[in-house]
Amino acid sequence: MTVRTPSAALLATVLLLTGCGSGAAALPHTVAGAASPPGTVRTPTAGTSPREIPGLGPATLARIPRSARQVVLVTGRGHDSSRSALVLYERTGSGWQAGPEWPAHNALKGWTGHHTAGDLRSPTGVYTLSDAGGLLADPGSRLPYTRSSGFVSPGTGFEGEPLTGSFDYVIAIDYNRVPGNSPLDWTRPLGPGRGGGIWLHVDHGGPTHGCVAVSRRHMKDLLLALDPARHPVVVMGDAAYLAR
Template identity: 65%
Template sequence: MIQRRTAVALLASPLLLTGCGGGAEATERQTPARRPEPAATPTPEIQAEQAPQGIPGLGPKRSAAIPDRCEQAVVVTGRGRNSPLCTVVLHERTATGWQPGPAWPAHNALHGWSAHHMSGDLRSPVGVYTLSDAGGLLPDPGSKLPYRRSGGFHSPGTGFAGEPLEGAFDYVVAIDYNRKPGTSPLDWTRPLGLSRGGGIWLHVDHGGPTHGCVSVAKAHMKDLLRTLDPDRHPVVVMGYADWLAG
């Protein structure tokens, strides 16, 4: 009897000795180990950097000609090389790019535009020019540019369409083409010589083409005078549409 019990105990002992390890081994075989999922590759957040908004209608050459420090640009867009009709828009630079103001109907020279303006050619000079000085026949309406009032801004006579010129120079902003910045628009200093013309201004529209200037309504001239700020280094970008797109 004692021998039989001993035999049973000996037969059972391997199971007891291998119960934990063997049970665990059997479980692994029945339930295959789950493969670890690959770690998610972090996706860098790419923030699309929007290019600052440019000035519509200006090509790379004209845009590059605007000084980096300039924050105000009066863009004069002619309808055609030989057209006296144009549109004026004041653009102001912000953190997101150039922001346009309203579009104003305007006139330029009778025969349109020239890349080599000459005195008496009745064409407005294309180009990018600084705006430094203002003046007029009437009292200063609140100009931020230096304003010089003078009776010399009197404009008698008639225009090409027979319209009276009276009041055309009530308000003037000198365009720094062939002139000395920092002087009255009436100053006749001509660095390029008299043959290259001068006295190219932004002034009050008289209802017809000009000799070389750009003219807008009186209310718009007041807006320009009150807005153009020498600390923001204003310029005028002027020419017919195809030239501006270059």
């Protein structure tokens, strides 16, 4: 575990610019795909070990690195839906063991294969997970963790819900960012027009700008489970896209 503490001035500036989900673009070590029509979420049975991850088609499976032994699967209800489900899969000798399914929110307008700043859609694709952080103390994350007062989100969400606590725990999705830095880092290799600040974070009870959100308890569970030695990735998109 590595704890980083960037300067307060930098944190305040960065958070205003990122907005957690203002858009992003795939880096060379990530894969993004085209948007697709609505699909159906497949519900796995926790503890089962299928040879392949249910709901993923050959094109999606081919994008998952062979080194990845942990997959956070986020399956959207439909191309234009802000509702999704999250399951953590662990690769074992007999296949992929499924954890429990957790309800999640994604972006207000659903999903896209070409994310741009302000489009209010979450990016589809396969992305590495390298860095974490939050307003709260590190719960025991094996990912490098940045605790900072900069992890705040004032105001209300799209449905009038308070955003307080949304960034108590976050995991940066490596999408138009440089892995190995705090989630608050503002470096955008493909430029600000393709957005940034795409995170897994605490659900505030409504759609996001582009991130994926689950309950505080489940975010803590993820932070405790993800292990950089197992090369975790997130596979995310609407069900029809993932099934290609």
